[in-house]
Amino acid sequence: MLKHILTIAVRSIQKHKSSFIINLTGLSTGLAFAFLLYLWVQDEKSIDKFHANDSRLYQAMMQSTENDLVRIQDHTQGPLSEALEKDLPEVEKAVTVMNLSKEGMDITMKNGENSFKTSGIFSGDAFFQVFSFPLLSGNAGTVLTEKNNVVISESLARKLYGSVDAALGKSLQWNAFGSDHLSSVTGVFNDVTSASTMKFDFVLTKQKLLEDLWQNGTKWSNTGPETFLLLKEGVNITAFNKKIEKFIDKYDKGNHFSLFVRKYSDAYLYGNYENGKQVGGRITNVRLFTVIAILLLIIASINFMNLSTAKVSGRLKEIGIKKTIGSSRRNLVYQFLGESIFVTAISAGVALMLVALLIDQFNFITGKQLSFHFSVAQLSGLFIIALVTGILSGSYPAFYLSGFRPLATLKGKLEGGVRELFVRKGLVIFQFIISLVLIVSVFIVYRQIEYAQTKSIGYAKENVVYFDLEGKIFENKKNFFEQLRRVDGVVQAGGINQTLIREDGGSSTYGIEWPGKIQSKNIDFVIRNVDENLVQTLGMQVKEGKSFSDSLGSNSSYLLLNETAVKIMGLKEPVGTKVKLWGEDKTILGVVKDFHTASVHQPISPFIFKCDPDGVSMAMVRIQAGAERKVIDNLTSFYSKVNPGYGLNLGFLDETFKAQYLSEERTLTLAKYFAYLTILISCLGLSGLAAYDTERRTKEIGIRKVLGADIKSLVTLLSKDFIKLVGIAIVLAAPVAYYLMDRWLQDFEYRIDISWWVFIAAGAIALTIALATVSFQAIKAAIANPAKSLKTE
Structure with a gap:
């Protein structure tokens, strides 16, 4: 058979x-x-499914109601992991992780003359027991037990020490927030695979973070790190979430957070x-x-x-x-x-x-x-x-x-010839409906990305570079910025403590009080420490009042707010209004026009600029347009002189902004290829059917030519039925494409309108391609010698 x-x-x-x-x-x-x-x-x-404890590995999440909207965040309190492990029998182990890459921060690691700038995490001692990041050397239960321990990746070990074995027990120098630190290498782990969303080249201890670098992290009123739990077998997650909902109240009465857990490996696919x-x-x-x-x-x-x-x-x-x-x-x-x-x-x-x-x-x-x-x-x-x-x-x-x-x-x-004919026609229509939906999708996705990248974001992102401050710079930041502004090709420079472009908003606070505040409403304000020149460097527009300046004297007693913050606070005459920030008296100096700190997926956040030159840890530099390469060389040379031993790691503000839409751009590229492919395959089928139809009507074509039919009428005769099918597909595809694209656009806070011309353009493209495909076969038949077709019998 x-x-x-x-x-x-x-x-x-x-x-x-x-x-x-x-x-x-x-x-x-x-x-x-x-x-x-x-x-x-x-x-x-x-x-994230590769962890041995995947089925029991969960992440603590916090829910709060802010400005009448429910907000979910993965930033938690520093002491939360120990409290959960101590108080809840369902928790086998808990670990705190502060991921520096999420904070937009790299650290320079040094061994003598060898130095490399990279990103990593601070974590509790159970990190390598909770997560399955294989250790090449060291014991998972002990590598992070001492405050000055550090575990590094295989590639970092080879860069700094030449080999994995040579790294063990060696001292590692690193600099953070202007101070040098020494840690001892107690382990080396395999380089993190692409299957992990957590990317890092080193793991420092939680004790080092909370005791030496961020003492406020020990307070229940502050959030920042992430908390991960390894639950015991058989824990009912629904019951557990109900049990821990008000867990934080035990340690911080009056807080507005409720707690729940989600499966760690679900975060990648179900994170919105x-x-x-x-x-x-x-x-x-x-x-x-x-x-x-x-x-x-x-x-x-x-x-x-x-x-x-x-x-x-x-x-x-x-x-x-x-x-x-x-x-x-x-x-x-x-x-x-x-x-x-x-x-x-x-x-x-x-x-x-x-x-x-x-x-x-x-x-x-x-x-x-x-x-x-x-x-x-x-x-x-x-x-x-x-x-x-x-x-x-x-x-x-x-x-x-x-x-x-x-x-x-x-x-x-x-x-069943008629039935078979209708089925064939229906299948051709279905092919072109799919092609048309993809063509419309490509148009709309492209227009939305173009809109997102060209929309005014409230400041001038072009020709702005940024870099972290390190080493000796922290000894005299003011002098460093004065010298920086004198570098050939530098137009202006200012300081800030974190980059503006952050999907999660970066540092934020609930700790601001103002006249008429409704205490029951929780509002999370994004906040940045800046120097007197940051607003001017970014070209932000002051709508009311004025910006920070050297002539003010004590800038630290003033704040700048954006329009959204003023609107949420309900201030009619904001300039000069007295407020309290973390209990300290402040005055609103001015109101900056709204600007985006995240992609157009997110609404504009209420924002506070606090003038604190000593609190900045990043430089933002506007450079001369058209001379970028030369200015970057000048900056690199300048940085090596004023901060020996540290390399300049520049980022471009416009590129960082554009990177927020990387997912959409990849979707657009794939959609283009799929559209091309569906059109190609559909036209192949259409060409085959047209060829067969032409072959079947060979004698008819011959007779018509003998009787005087011209090429134009024959092409029309052979093409019209197929073009009708494409026309029907256009009519049916339009509502489907509109529905799907409207759903897709709902994920954007700021989005384009779906224009009618998109459907006309898509239909015209499909119709032109189909007509060209069918006409090729029709023209070939129409110009053939009729004598050959008529003498076959």
Whole structure:
């Protein structure tokens, strides 16, 4: 039976080479991209799942109501982990983590002349017991027990000491907040894999952080670190969350936080909250691209179905004879499915070669490190995809062709022709609906990204570089900034304690009081320490009052607020209003026009600038436009002179801003490729059907030409039916595309309107492509010599 199926399949391929090439091209490209998306989806779903204790590893989250909205945050109190482990029998271990990369902070690590700027974490001593980051040397239970212990990555160990073994027991010098520190290397861990969202090159101790660097972190009134819990087996999470809801009240009465836990590995895919409700996250893209992969395979399968049923007349006698000599319908179904699976198997082989060629480019687009190892798991997944595609492709032709009555087929009579024609047309319409939805999506995603990146953000981000302050700079910051402003090519320079561009807002406070404040309303103000020149350096506009300046004398008694802060506070005449910040008397000096501290996904936050030159730890420098390379060289040379032993690690403010939309840009790039691909596959099928339709009407075309029909009328005759199908697809695709894109745009606080011209442009593109595809076959038939078509009989 199998030999017979393969023989017939090979003969069918030989007889219908053009159909085979169309099916091979469509199926192989569709399968290749489906395979790539399968690898991407599997990788996304594996993020943070590698920890041995994954099923019991949870993160403490805090919920609060601020300005009548429910806010969820992962910043917790420094002492929370010890309290949870001590008071709750359900908690096996708890650990505090302060992730410096989330704070936008790098630290220079030194061993003699070797120094490298990198990011890491401060953590409790149970870190390597709770998380599965393998240690190459050192004991997981003891490497962080002493305050001055440090554990470093394998790559950092090799950079600083030459080898892993040479690093153990050695002293490591590092600088933070202007002071030098020495720690002893007690362990080395494997470099963190791409499967982890927590990225770090070193782990310092929580004791070092809270005792020497951030004493306020020991207070329950301050938040900052993250808290992770390893729960005991069998803990009911719903009951546990109910139990810990008001846990913080025990240590900080009158606070407005409630506590709950979420599974740590769920945060990557399900990290978005809206007004206290979990509303998805990256899982949206996983679902989106899964659907796109399925649609690609359906579109490719539709070509197979259409071309198989379109050429049914050539196989009528074969079906009739087989049925007459006793072949059952089931055997015929097996035969046609076998032929489909055979073609799909060849296509899968071609697809695997395409995957090998395209995977590096795909990784570049998606920012992944995917690889294809021909492992059992990967091959099994790809085999299932190919098998399902083969069965899907052959299902309709198999059941349709095997259902003919033998007597009718032997007479050459085609049953169900009208029904089959409607099915074919419906499948063509479905193909172009998908293509049109993707074309519209590309337009709208592009326009939204363009809007987000060109929208006025309230300050001039271009030609601004920034870098952390280190080493000797902390001895006299004022002198450093004075020298910095004299560097050739530097237009202006100011100081701040954290970068402005932060999705989570960075440092914030509830500790401000003002006349008329409603005590029951909790408002979290983003706050930054700045010097007198920061506002001018960034070109922010002062709407009312004035900015900090050297002429004011004691700038520390003044605050600058943005418009949103003034609005939320309900101040009618804010300038000159007396307020209290953390119990200290302050005066509102001026109001700055609103500016964005996060992407347009987020609303503008209420913001406070506090003038505290001694509290800044980052320089922001506006440089001369058009001479960037020269100015950066000047800055590098200047920095090495005033701060020997430390390298200048510059960031560009506009690039940091643009990086917030990296996910959307990757989505746009992939959507473009998918749109191109669906159009290509759809047009391949359309071309095949047009070729078959033209072939079927060869004599009709010949007769019409003999009777005087011109090329234009013949092209119109052969094209109009197919163009009608695309027109129907345009009408049906418009509401679907509008609904999907409207849902997508709802994730943005600031977004574009969906314009009517987008649908007209998408329709025009699809119509033009379809017309060009069909017209090619029509013109070829129209210019052929009619004598050849008329003398075939």
